[in-house]
Amino acid sequence: MGYYMRYITEATQPMSVGELGKALKNAAGPLSLAFDDADDTAADLAFGSDVIGAIEINRSGDGLFEEEIEELLEFLDDVDDPDRARVERLLKQATAIYAVRVLFGERDTEETLERLDAVWDVLFSKMPGLLQADGEGYYDQAGQVLEVK
Secondary structure: OOEEEEEEEOOOOOOOHHHHHHHHHHOOOOEEEEOOOOOOOEEEEEEOOEEEEEEEEEEOOOOHHHHHHHHHHHHOOOOOOOOHHHHHHHHHHOOEEEEEEEOOOOOOHHHHHHHOHHHHHHHHHHOOEEEEEOOOEEEEOOEEEEEOO
């Protein structure tokens, strides 16, 4: 199964994996993407030589995207919070999901999640959206927007 984090955007021109890789390289940090040029929708995330995750971009119309959106909307059914409307609106208008399967390995959980921060920083700076973390909820750049267990 694994632990997933997803950046959900409503951008009219979502970034490709290649564009994300270039933006991470420009951020001058140790985080990089390793991907097959033939598939610009998936890549491994590496911190130096250590693989810490796998990213896949799902776009509206590809089938998996619609399944994920439907599932995320179902998780909101039992949430009674004014910020639910913000999250629900985004999910209904979303154009892409950047799903990251986090690979913790022998590392501390917090250390691994901190290493992924550059991905979220780039996505927040380039496209409107929210970050969803399994078992936690939704975040914007300022912090948690909505708790969803």
